[in-house]
Every structure is written in structure tokens, then in C-alpha cells.
Amino acid sequence: MSSSFLNVQGLRKTFxxxxxxxxxxxxxxxxxxxxxxxxxxxxxxxxxLRCVMGLEKIDxxxxxxxxxxxxxxxxxxxxxxxxxxxxxxxxxxVFQHYTLFPHLTVLGNLILAPMxxxxxxxxxxxxxxxxxxxRLGLEAKAGAFPGMLSGGQKQRVAIARALLLDPKIMxxxxxxxxxxxxxxxxxxxxxxxxxxxxxxxxxVTHDMWFAKRIATRVIFSAxxxxxxDCPPAKMFSSPSEPRTADxxxxxxxxxxxx
Amino acid sequence: xxxxxxDFSAIxxxxxxxxxxxxxxxxxTGICTVIGLVGGFLVCLMAMSRLAPLRWxxxxxxxxFRCTPALVQIIWIFYCVPFFFGVFFDPFLMxxxxxxxxxxxxxxxxxxxxxxxxxxxxxxxxxxxxxSPLKKTVYxxxxxxxxxxxxxxxxxxxxxxxxxxxxxxxxxADLMYQGKTLATQTYRPIEIYTAVAFIYFAFxxxxxxxxxLWERRLRSRLA
Amino acid sequence: MNISAALxxxxxxxxxxxxxxxxxLYFTALGLLVGLxxxxxxxxxxxxxxxxxxxxxxxxxxxxxxxxxxxxxxxFFFCLPALLGVELGNVFSxxxxxxxxxxxxxxxxxxxxxxxxxxxxxxxxxxxGLPGRVSVPYxxxxxxxxxxxxxxxxxxxxxxxxSALxxxxxxADLMYQGQMIADSxxxxxxxxxxxxxxxxxxxxxxxxxxTFYEQGYLARMRL
Ligand SMILES: Nc1ncnc2c1ncn2[C@@H]1O[C@H](COP(=O)(O)OP(=O)(O)OP(=O)(O)O)[C@@H](O)[C@H]1O
Ligand SMILES: [Mg+2]
Numbered sequence: 001m002s003s004s005f006l007n008v009q010g011l012r013k014t015f016x017x018x019x020x021x022x023x024x025x026x027x028x029x030x031x032x033x034x035x036x037x038x039x040x041x042x043x044x045x046x047x048x049l050r051c052v053m054g055l056e057k058i059d060x061x062x063x064x065x066x067x068x069x070x071x072x073x074x075x076x077x078x079x080x081x082x083x084x085x086x087x088x089x090x091x092x093x094v095f096q097h098y099t100l101f102p103h104l105t106v107l108g109n110l111i112l113a114p115m116x117x118x119x120x121x122x123x124x125x126x127x128x129x130x131x132x133x134x135r136l137g138l139e140a141k142a143g144a145f146p147g148m149l150s151g152g153q154k155q156r157v158a159i160a161r162a163l164l165l166d167p168k169i170m171x172x173x174x175x176x177x178x179x180x181x182x183x184x185x186x187x188x189x190x191x192x193x194x195x196x197x198x199x200x201x202x203x204v205t206h207d208m209w210f211a212k213r214i215a216t217r218v219i220f221s222a223x224x225x226x227x228x229d230c231p232p233a234k235m236f237s238s239p240s241e242p243r244t245a246d247x248x249x250x251x252x253x254x255x256x257x258x
Numbered sequence: 259x260x261x262x263x264x265d266f267s268a269i270x271x272x273x274x275x276x277x278x279x280x281x282x283x284x285x286x287t288g289i290c291t292v293i294g295l296v297g298g299f300l301v302c303l304m305a306m307s308r309l310a311p312l313r314w315x316x317x318x319x320x321x322x323f324r325c326t327p328a329l330v331q332i333i334w335i336f337y338c339v340p341f342f343f344g345v346f347f348d349p350f351l352m353x354x355x356x357x358x359x360x361x362x363x364x365x366x367x368x369x370x371x372x373x374x375x376x377x378x379x380x381x382x383x384x385x386x387x388x389x390s391p392l393k394k395t396v397y398x399x400x401x402x403x404x405x406x407x408x409x410x411x412x413x414x415x416x417x418x419x420x421x422x423x424x425x426x427x428x429x430x431a432d433l434m435y436q437g438k439t440l441a442t443q444t445y446r447p448i449e450i451y452t453a454v455a456f457i458y459f460a461f462x463x464x465x466x467x468x469x470x471l472w473e474r475r476l477r478s479r480l481a
Numbered sequence: 482m483n484i485s486a487a488l489x490x491x492x493x494x495x496x497x498x499x500x501x502x503x504x505x506l507y508f509t510a511l512g513l514l515v516g517l518x519x520x521x522x523x524x525x526x527x528x529x530x531x532x533x534x535x536x537x538x539x540x541x542x543x544x545x546x547x548x549x550x551x552x553x554x555x556x557f558f559f560c561l562p563a564l565l566g567v568e569l570g571n572v573f574s575x576x577x578x579x580x581x582x583x584x585x586x587x588x589x590x591x592x593x594x595x596x597x598x599x600x601x602x603x604x605x606x607x608x609x610g611l612p613g614r615v616s617v618p619y620x621x622x623x624x625x626x627x628x629x630x631x632x633x634x635x636x637x638x639x640x641x642x643x644s645a646l647x648x649x650x651x652x653a654d655l656m657y658q659g660q661m662i663a664d665s666x667x668x669x670x671x672x673x674x675x676x677x678x679x680x681x682x683x684x685x686x687x688x689x690x691x692t693f694y695e696q697g698y699l700a701r702m703r704l
Contacts, residue, residue, distance in 0.1 A: 055604050089610035099605035103623045116615040165609065262564050325638070325684035327645035330656060330677045337669035416547070423549035427649055434551060441559070448560040455548045455556060462547030 003067070004028035005200060006052070006169060011061035012073075013047055013224075021047045023224040025061070029217075031168075032198040036205060036215040036232070040247060044224045045204040049171045052202065053093045057081055065090060065168065092167030096174040098154040100146040100161070106133070107142040110161050118165075125164075132160050136190060152183030159190055169200040177206065188214075208252055212236050220244045268446035269453045279436030280457060286353060286422045286432065291415050293358035298365025298411075305370055316366070323363030328421045332356045336428050353425040357418065364414045372407035373399065406476065409469045416465050420458065433457060487671040494662050494672065501658030502679060508654060509641045511576045516583020516640070517633070521625075523584060524591035538588075545585030550643050554578045558650050575647050583640045590632035594625045634691045638684045645680070655679060 006029040013022040021044040029035055037045045050056045052063060054071050058081055062072040070087035074080065100109050110129040114120040133139045136156050146154055155175055162170060172191065176184045188210055194201065195214050205211055211218060211232065218235040220228040220243075228235065228244045239245045269276070304316035323331065335356045340346050347355075376399060384394040426435035437454035441447035491498075526538045545553065557574045569577070598621060606616040648657035659676030663669035 050604075053608055055607055085610070085612075091608075093608040095601065095604065095608075097601060099601045101602070101605070101620055101624070103627060112615075112619060113609040113611055116619055117609070117611050161609065262566070321685060321688075322681065325642075325688065326677050326680045327642040327656065329645045329648070330673070330680055333656075333660065334673045334677055337663065337673055341670055420549035423551045424646075426551070434549065437552070438555070441555075447555075448563055451552060451556050451560050455544075455552045458549055458552065459544060459547045463543060466543065466547060 004064075005031040005033075005066060006202075007064040007067075008052065009062050009064070011048075011051060011063065012059045013044070013051055013056060014059050021224050022051065025224075025226060027219070027226060027229065029200065029202070031200050032216075034195055034199075034201045034203065034214055034216045035219060036203045036211040036217070037219045037221060038205070038208070038211060038247075039219075039221040039227075043222045045221060046173050048221070049093065049173050049202060049204060053091055053171055054081075054083055054088045055093075089165070090168040091171065092162035092165060092169070093171040093173070094155070094158050094162055094175050096177050098146070098151075098158050098178075100154055100158055102146050105143050105145055106138065106149070106157050109146070109157060110164050113161075113165055129160075129164055132164055136160055150183060151179045152186045155179065155187045156190055159187070163194075169202065170194065172201060172203045172205075174204050174206065176210075206251070208236065208248070220247065222247070262448070264449060265446060266449055268440070268444040268449045272440050272444065272450075275436050275440060276433065276453065276457070279431060279433035282350075282431055283419070283422050283433040284461075286350075286357065286425065286430075287415070287419045289354055290357045290361050290418055290422075293354070294361030294365045294414065294418065295411065297358065297362035299369055301362055301366035302369035302373070305366060306373070319359075320363045320366050323360050324367065328357070328360050329424050329427070331360055332424050332428060349425075349428060349430050353422075353428070353430055357421060357425075360421065361414060361418050364417070365411055368407050368410035368414060369403065371410070372403040375406055376402050409472045409476070412465055412469045412472070416462050416469075419461060419465075423458070490666075490668060490671055491675050494666075497658050497662060498655065498672075498675070498679070501653060501655035504652065505641070505644055505654040505656075508575055508579055508647060508652070509637075509644050512579025512583050512640055512644070513637055515576070515580035517587055519580060519584030520587030521591050523588040524595055527588065527592055528595050541581075542585045542588055545582055546589075550578070550582055551646055551649065553582060554646055554650055571650070571652060575650075575652050579640060579644060579647075582643065583636065586639060587629075587633055587636045590629045590636055591625060593632070594629035595621070597628055598624050631691045631695050634687060634694070638687050641684060641687075642680065 008025055008027050011022055011025040012020070014020045025048065037048065039045055047056060051058050051071070058071065058073045059077060060073040062069045064070065065087050068084065068087050069082075070084040072082040074082065100106075101112070104112065107126065107129055110132070111120075111122065111125040114125040114128070115122055130139065130142065133142055136159075138153060138156060138160070141149060141153060141157070146157070149157065159170075159175075175191075176187050179187065184207075191201070191203070192214060201214075203211070203214065215232040218230065218232045219226055220235065220239070220241070222243060228239055228241045230240075234240075235244070236248065239248065301316050301319060304312045305320060307313055307316075332353070336349075336352055339352065339355075380398055380402075381394070384398050389398070422432060423434035425432050426438060429435065433454060437450050441450045444450065523538045523542065526534050527542070530538065554575075557569075557578045558571070561574070562569045602620060602624070603616075606620055611620065644654060645656040647654050648660060651657070655676060659672050663672045666672070
């Protein structure tokens with residue numbers, strides 16, 4: 001047991017046993033921190049988030065939230081992971097492709113889990129959902145189906161859907177990558193607002209400027225390992241690892257950003 | 259249950275008769291498959307032609323045969339063709355006519371769906387590349403359409419194999435008919451009908467496996 | 482041929498034809514109801530069941546799709562009762578055959594729809610902490626049904642048409658009545674054509690509904 005908020009210990013993840021995607025990842029995070037994960041394509045950033053969410057079966061290691069292990073690899077690798085669903089439900093996640101339920105309205109998407117999985121009354125769930133939608137400027141869209149929304153609106157609804165479950169930590173996997181450029185800021189705005197409210201977040205993004213703006217800490221991962229882990233100011237001005245500098249140079253076309 | 263004593267000699271003793279029936283079934287299937295592949299394509303072309311009357315005839319033909327039971331088609335043709343034309347064709351020929359038109363209609367629809375599934379961007383790309391309409395059709399549209407239509411055409415062929423059993427009702431000596439005859443002759447319907455079912459299944463299963471394989475390949479190639 | 486005389490002749494036999502149509506619809510509807518339940522359960526088992534169950538379910542689907550319905554009908558009429566040593570009743574055997582046939586063909590439609598939902602929706606369910614008792618009825622089932630409806634409706638048309646086969650084992654459906662009248666009056670043309678038209682109108686109307694649903698509803702939902 002440790003005192004940290006989120007604690008990933010010895011996490012190893014392979015696909016089919018031979019393709020090693022995450023190799024002995026150890027990392028801790030305090031409440032209120034906003035950790036941005038950057039790294040080359042295929043380096044396992046999405047997989048890391050999916051493991052923390054409990055979407056992938058891990059090969060070894062364990063993940064704790066507030067001192068309680070909620071995902072733990074079984075010693076017998078053929079068996080399923082141990083998963084404490086009550087704790088896992090304190091983790092929220094937003095995906096690149098929205099993944100809204102197309103057959104439900106915006107409001108229906110929001111209140112499904114509170115009502116059906118948590119037993120909240122429809123009136124109270126609807127109340128909270130409408131409040132949240134109002135805050136995000138989506139009140140008028142409550143009755144619309146996802147197919148009729150813009151990408152930015154869809155992604156904000158997806159964020160609202162996760163927030164309505166009062167998560168302790170939110171995971172964002174490239175949530176703006178599928179959006180038209182002019183819609184990116186409306187989604188980033190919501191995330192910055194969450195940052196102001198001290199929401200704990202893990203964010204995967206390819207937008208280094210946004211990373212610099214929102215992060216309290218940046219992790220550079222490559223080949224399934226954490227190569228560098230430091231505050232954004234240091235990461236983007238004077239990274240200590242040559243591999244990090246190399247990567248940043250490629251994606252930014254300049255030495256550093258300030 | 260369990261009280262029944264199986265007697266497979268009913269099958270072994272009459273194996274030749276079943277095989278005679280199978281030969282008729284396979285002949286019917288083979289001939290009608292060829293008719294369906296060619297005829298279906300022609301009717302599909304008609305259904306997509308610029309001439310409205312041609313289109314109407316083709317569409318009416320397709321819908322008529324797709325929206326009535328094959329049994330009704332066979333019985334209708336057997337009863338009514340001699341009446342209208344005043345001639346009695348050989349029953350086998352009548353069966354070929356009925357089943358052939360049926361499969362033609364289904365295949366025409368398969369071709370049409372495949373052609374319509376090709377994105378219109380390909381047409382634009384062909385124009386941009388300066389391909390003539392003929393070249394566009396021969397080199398770009400047709401190969402793709404055939405590739406996509408193949409699983410459906412094969413499934414239709416499996417369906418045809420099974421539909422041929424209907425000709426037993428008009429006394430053509432196919433596999434089903436021989437089975438029926440033997441079932442009454444030998445008083446062993448269980449063994450005979452099970453054997454007949456197995457024989458049909460033995461021909462359908464490999465075909466349906468090919469369909470599955472083809473579809474998986476298509477998905478990975480066109481993904 | 483004189484049209485008004487033909488219509489007058491048909492009018493005389495309207496009662497018998499209507500009874501036949503009623504039976505056809507009754508058999509089809511019951512086969513449909515039971516078959517859809519079987520089909521959905523089988524598709525879920527084949528997508529996410531125990532390997533042994535999966536094998537059984539796959540075997541069932543392949544056998545019923547790979548043999549003519551005629552032989553299935555004969556088997557359930559003449560073989561199963563003898564094997565079990567009990568009287569099943571003709572109506573029961575009829576509906577059993579139609580249900581099992583519908584179960585096999587509709588399970589394929591359900592399965593395709595289940596596959597199309599994709600892993601992302603399942604991920605979203607986990608991320609929202611939806612247990613199976615919520616995600617299956619509120620997320621997976623509605624989307625599966627909505628996507629499967631077009632193919633399921635064509636399955637219904639297929640079943641409706643295939644149901645004409647029950648006339649061959651003496652069930653008094655539309656086809657049977659039509660043939661009886663044709664034989665007893667020696668006027669096959671009018672009566673068989675009318676029978677075919679009744680089948681056509683119902684089947685064709687259903688296929689139009691499919692198109693309407695696909696173009697309107699599904700497109701709007703962008704499923
Ligand atoms: N379901 C899967 N089965 C097999 N391999 C997978 C699967 N999911 C991911 N991978 C592989 O794992 C590696 C890491 O993938 P991941 O999606 O985590 O990368 P990423 O860092 O998020 O990349 P990107 O920046 O492109 O999103 C890749 O090589 C990928 O091909
Ligand atoms: Mg990724």
C-alpha cells in the first residue's frame with residue numbers, strides 16, 4: 001500500500017504473448033495532478049490508458065486507486081485479472097471516436113449508467129444531467145440523437161456522460177484527434193475547465209501546445225517504457241533524454257517550445 | 259426414446275438408386291447455375307439500362323420471381339405453360355426453365371447490389387484518369403463487382419441446390435424423389451430421409467465454407 | 482381468356498383461398514416468433530458462448546441452412562415421431578420445422594448485426610461501469626435489433642415463401658388450397674395465378690417496407 005492516488009506497479013501488457021506493448025511500467029500520481037502522456041505512434045499510450053480503465057487484460061502487475069488495488073494480474077496467466085469493479089467505476093474515460101450510443105438521445109446517453117447501473121431515480125439523474133449540459137452549453141441538444149451532432153458536440157457529450165458518474169480520475173485518449181481544427185478548442189476548453197476544478201486526469205494527445213498548457217506533469221513513453229517523466233516546463237525546454245529531444249524535434253519542427 | 263433400431267441396410271441396398279437421384283439433382287443444379295450466372299448478369303444489365311421499358315421488364319421479372327415461392331413457380335409453370343403454348347415439354351426441361359428463371363432473378367439482384375456498392379468516387383477517379391466508359395466498366399467496375407458479388411452468388415447456388423428438391427413434387431426423379439420413393443418402399447423413412455439430408459448437406463457445407471472464407475478475405479482486402 | 486369470367490370463378494372459391502391464406506399467415510407468424518427467439522439466442526452463443534455450445538450452435542445453423550426445407554419437413558413429420566415414439570401432431574411438426582428453419586437463417590442476421598456493433602461500444606459500456614444486465618438489454622440488444630431489422634424482414638419474407646412447402650405434407654395452407662381447387666375444377670390457370678399473386682403482394686409489400694426503413698430510419702440514425 002502506498003499513499004499515492006493512482007499507483008501502477010510492474011504493469012506488463014502483451015498482445016498474444018509475443019508483442020510486448022507495455023514493459024514493466026511503474027508510475028504514481030497524486031490527486032489533482034494532470035499527467036499528459038506523449039510519445040511516438042504505437043508506443044503504447046492508448047494501451048496504458050486502457051489498462052488503467054480495465055479494458056485490457058494485463059499480463060502482470062497491479063493498479064491501485066487511493067490505496068486499493070483494483071486490477072491485478074493473476075499468477076496463472078490463462079486466468080482473468082482480478083478486478084474490483086466498484087473501485088474501477090471511479091475511473092472515467094473518453095475515447096477518440098466518441099463512442100456515444102447511437103440509439104439513445106444525448107440525455108439518454110447521460111442518464112443510462114446513473115439510472116440502470118447505480119439505481120439513481122430518473123428525475124434526479126435527469127436533473128443533474130441537464131445542469132451539466134447547461135454548463136457545457138449543450139442544453140438545447142438534450143433531445144438530439146448523436147448522429148445529428150457535430151464532432152465537437154459529440155465529444156463534449158461523451159465527456160459529460162463520463163462526468164455525470166462523479167469519477168475520481170478522468171482518462172482522455174486523443175479526444176480531439178478526430179475533430180476538425182475549428183472544433184478542437186471547444187473540447188479543449190472543457191478539459192481546461194476541469195483542470196481548474198482540480199480534476200485528476202491522464203491525457204494522451206499529439207498536441208504539444210495543449211499538453212504544455214494543461215499538464216502538471218508530462219510523461220514521454222517509447223517502446224513500452226517510460227523514458228522521461230517531468231514537469232512540462234522542463235520537458236519542452238530541456239528534456240534530459242536524447243530520445244525525448246529527438247521526438248519533440250520531429251513533432252514540433254523546432255528545438256523546444258517556450 | 260432409444261427404442262428405435264436403426265437398419266442402415268435400407269440405404270446400402272438402395273445406394274445406386276439414391277446416386278441416380280443425386281446425379282439428376284447435380285445436373286439440375288449445374289445447368290441452372292450456368293443459366294443463372296449468365297442470365298442474371300444480362301437481366302442486371304437490363305435493370306440498370308437507360309431505356310426505361312427494358313428496365314421495367316427486368317425489374318418486374320426480378321421482383322416477380324423473388325417475391326413468390328419457388329414451389330408456386332414450379333407448379334405454375336408445369337400446369338400453365340402447356341396450356342398457354344399448347345406443347346408438353348420434357349418435365350426436366352420445364353424444371354430447368356422454372357429453377358433457371360428463379361436463380362436468374364436472385365443473381366441479377368446480387369450483381370446489381372454489388373455494382374451499386376462501388377463508391378461513386380471510383381467513377382470520378384476513372385474520369386479523372388481519362389478512362390473511357392467502356393474501359394472504366396471493364397477494368398474498374400466489373401472486377402470489383404464480381405469480387406463482391408461472388409459470396410452472394412455462391413450462397414444463391416447453395417439455395418438452388420436445395421430448391422431443386424422441389425422438382426420431386428412434379429415427379430422428376432431427383433435425390434429427393436428417390437428418397438421419397440424408397441422411404442415408402444422400404445418402410446424405413448428415418449434411415450432414408452436422414453441419408454438424403456446428409457447427402458444434400460455434404461454438398462452444401464463445403465460451399466458455405468468457401469463463402470465464409472471469401473467474405474473474410476473480402477473484408478480484409480477492402481478494409 | 483375472359484377476365485370477368487375468371488374473376489367470377491375466383492370469387493366462388495374466395496372462402497377456401499382465404500382459409501388457406503389464414504393458415505399460411507398463422508404458420509408463418511408462429512414460426513417467426515419462435516424462430517426469432519432461437520435465432521437471437523443462437524447468435525449470442527455463437528458470438529460469446531462456451532466453445533462446446535458454440536460448436537453445437539454452429540452445427541445447428543449449418544445443418545438447417547445446408548439441407549432443403551422439404552427434407553427437414555419430411556424428417557419432422559415422418560421420422561421424429563417414430564424416433565421419439567410419440568405422436569407430435571401435424572401442426573406442431575409444421576411449426577417446429579418453420580421455427581427451426583427461421584432460427585437458423587435469422588441467427589446469421591443477428592450475428593452480423595452483433596459483429597457490426599464493434600468493440601468500441603463494449604469499451605464504452607465498461608468505462609461507464611455498465612454490468613452485463615444493463616449493457617445487454619439497453620445497449621447491445623437495441624442496436625442489434627435496429628441493425629438486423631432489414632435482413633430479419635427479408636428472412637421473414639423467405640420464411641413466408643418457404644411455408645408453401647407445408648402443402649406437400651397435406652397442411653391446408655394457401656398453396657395447398659390453390660392446388661386442390663385447381664385439381665378439382667380443372668382450371669389451374671386462374672387459381673394458380675391468383676395464388677401466386679397473393680404470395681407476391683404480401684412478399685413484395687414487405688420488401689418495400691425494408692427499403693423504406695433502411696433509407697429513412699437507419700440513415701437518419703446513422704447507425
Ligand atoms: N488489440 C490489439 N491487438 C494487437 N495489437 C494491438 C492491439 N491494440 C494495440 N496493439 C498494438 O500495440 C501497440 C501499441 O498500440 P497503442 O494503440 O497503445 O499505441 P499508441 O501509442 O496509442 O499509438 P497512437 O499514437 O497511434 O494512438 C501497437 O503496436 C499496436 O499495433
Ligand atoms: Mg492511441
